[in-house]
Amino acid sequence: MIVSNLEILPNVRILRHIGLVQGSSVRSKHVGRDIMAGVKNIFGGELEGYTELLQESREEATERMILQANQIGANAVLNVRYSTSSIAAGAAEIFVYGTAVEIENSKEDSSSTPGGALPA
Amino acid sequence: MIEIGLFFVFLACGFIFGQLAEKRHFKRIIEREKTANQLPAVASKYPPETGCYQQQLVAGNVVVASDYFKSFTAGLISIFGGKVTPFESLLDRGRREAILRMKDQAMAMEAELVFNVKLETTRIATGRVGAIEVLAYGTALIPGSKLDNRQDAHAV
Numbered sequence: 001m002i003v004s005n006l007e008i009l010p011n012v013r014i015l016r017h018i019g020l021v022q023g024s025s026v027r028s029k030h031v032g033r034d035i036m037a038g039v040k041n042i043f044g045g046e047l048e049g050y051t052e053l054l055q056e057s058r059e060e061a062t063e064r065m066i067l068q069a070n071q072i073g074a075n076a077v078l079n080v081r082y083s084t085s086s087i088a089a090g091a092a093e094i095f096v097y098g099t100a101v102e103i104e105n106s107k108e109d110s111s112s113t114p115g116g117a118l119p120a
Numbered sequence: 121m122i123e124i125g126l127f128f129v130f131l132a133c134g135f136i137f138g139q140l141a142e143k144r145h146f147k148r149i150i151e152r153e154k155t156a157n158q159l160p161a162v163a164s165k166y167p168p169e170t171g172c173y174q175q176q177l178v179a180g181n182v183v184v185a186s187d188y189f190k191s192f193t194a195g196l197i198s199i200f201g202g203k204v205t206p207f208e209s210l211l212d213r214g215r216r217e218a219i220l221r222m223k224d225q226a227m228a229m230e231a232e233l234v235f236n237v238k239l240e241t242t243r244i245a246t247g248r249v250g251a252i253e254v255l256a257y258g259t260a261l262i263p264g265s266k267l268d269n270r271q272d273a274h275a276v
Contacts, residue, residue, distance in 0.1 A: 003177050005236050006259050010167045010175075037185065037251070042130050044138035044187030045145075046217075047251055050244060051183045054253055058179070080177065082255055084242040092244060092253075 001066050002076035002103070009078070009103065016102040018074050023064030025057040028091040054092060058082065061096040074100035134188030141187075142209060149216045156223045161234040161258060168233075172264030176229060179257035180221025184214045186250040214254035215239060222256040231260035 002009070033049045040047055061082075069077050080098035087093050167173065186194075190206040197204050218239070226234050237258035244251045 002175075004175060004259055005177060005238065005257060006167065006175070007165065010169070010173065041185050041191075041250060042133050042137075042188045043141065044134065044185055044190065045141045047183040047185050047244075050251065050253065051181060054183065054255075055181055058181070058255075081238070082179075082240060082257060084240060084253060084255065086242060086244050092242070 001069065001074075002078075003062065003066065003080055003098070004076070004078055005080045005098075007079045009076070013104040014078075014101050015104060018069075018072055018100040018102060020097060021065050021068045021072070021074070021077060021100045022095065022097040023061040023066075023068065024093060024095045025061040025064065026087065026091055026093045027053055027057040027060075029053050054084065054094065057092070057094045058096070061094045065096050065098065069098075069100040072100060074102055076101050076103045130188045131192060134190065134192070138187030138189050142213065145213055145217070149213065149220065152220050153216070156220055156227070159223050159227055159231065159234065161219060161223060161226075161237045163237050164235050167235060167259070167261060173232075174262040174264060176226075176231070176260050176262065177257065178222050178225045178229075178231070178234060178260045179255060180218045180223070180225060181253060181255040182214055182217045182221065183244060183251050183253045184210060184217070186210055186252075191250055211241065211252065211254075214241070214252055215256070218254040218256040222258060226258075226260040229260055229262050231262045233261045234258040235261065 008014070029049055033053075037047050037050060065077065065080075077098040077100055080096060083095045083097075085093050085095075167175070186207070190210065193206050194204050197206075219237075222237075223234065235258060237256060240255045240257075242253045242255075244253050
């Protein structure tokens, strides 16, 4: 599955446009993390716990989007966009969406990990 | 009385540690940008027409917190209006860090160019916590000759 934030792929023909696919994930950290973040807020600096949390949920949202794309017979998702909103205290929603398309046979293998597009 | 004392303690902590952390962070960012500048990241949508490339979505994110002193001064500034410099530097730090992380990922794949870069900023609010998350993502172009030894990148 090719996941790309391009609208076109160089040298690849798009055979069929299938439609919009999306994935979302709402996550929060346990209270301990929130308290630690509160303390860190006095001193400033990076909140590693939250960085990690948002990264994990982004991976999950991407996986869900890829699952949806697979189900409707797409082999690539183009023009992928991410959006984040903090919906309540301690919880954030990650939303990812893109256009599912069928592209000409490429060298990609389907065994590549869905979340591989994001940093491990 | 205790509350007022605590307020000043927090303010002092925020001022001392916050400034220190910011200075150190900027120093680290500038240091890393020297090497990262070899890899251009552009906002252009269209990839180069020529050459055989492989592409891969790369992303970097960071959550940076404001400190007590920053939040307090920002509150003061907003009474009179004007440039809220404490938050400007916070956002700048977040953006540059996110781009650097994205580039780190691209450089690990021996990419030559990152294009169609998008930046996204969100306020993360948990009670009294004032923090922002910045996400930078884009498409990394990996030259075709390096295609064989990269298993995890998708071929075009």
